[in-house]
Amino acid sequence: EPEVTQTPSHQVTQMGQEVILRCVPISNHLYFYWYRQILGQKVEFLVSFYNNEISEKSEIFDDQFSVERPDGSNFTLKIRSTKLEDSAMYFCASSAENQPQHFGDGTRLSIL
């Protein structure tokens, strides 16, 4: 069965540094998403992306965050200047039109 794949599985970064989290969505999906889960808390929506633009974003997704689909297969989340509170598990998801979202295994981001 096709999967959403995320790399790396664990990223450790110094506070203030930029980080890029990578995702390869399922190949025929057109809708892409990022969520995050701070340890012990609920999964929170960050952003959705369709047709090369953001379709919805939450208040968490401020100017420090950006998303990009640099080629036909990757979908990335960039955090420009990381803060301690950005430490979380970040999940990428993708979906076809009107179909459930499929999630990757996540990237654990640790900010030191």
Place this chain on the structure above:
Amino acid sequence: GNSVTQMEGPVTLSEEAFLTINCTYTATGYPSLFWYVQYPGEGLQLLLKATKADDKGSNKGFEATYRKETTSFHLEKGSVQVSDSAVYFCALSSWAKIIFGSGTRLSIRP
């Protein structure tokens, strides 16, 4: 705004016990409802879904019925196994995103 409330855990049961995890929602319109499962060290997997009132989603012995009159989507399984130990998330679709409940950790004793 739209939200999901599910029973707090952890829930600990013996193997072959009956499971219920309660979930209620608040939403405008008619969202689709989901249960996702997160096994230790893994990502979120869709367990089952229901897209309209009175629909029953089912998978791997788990069931949940979309109850519009009580705004509920309770997860049930007649006989749990040790391998069902995981965190279970109730969720609803809201435009371009999914809104999750806080998750319920389930532990099954052999």
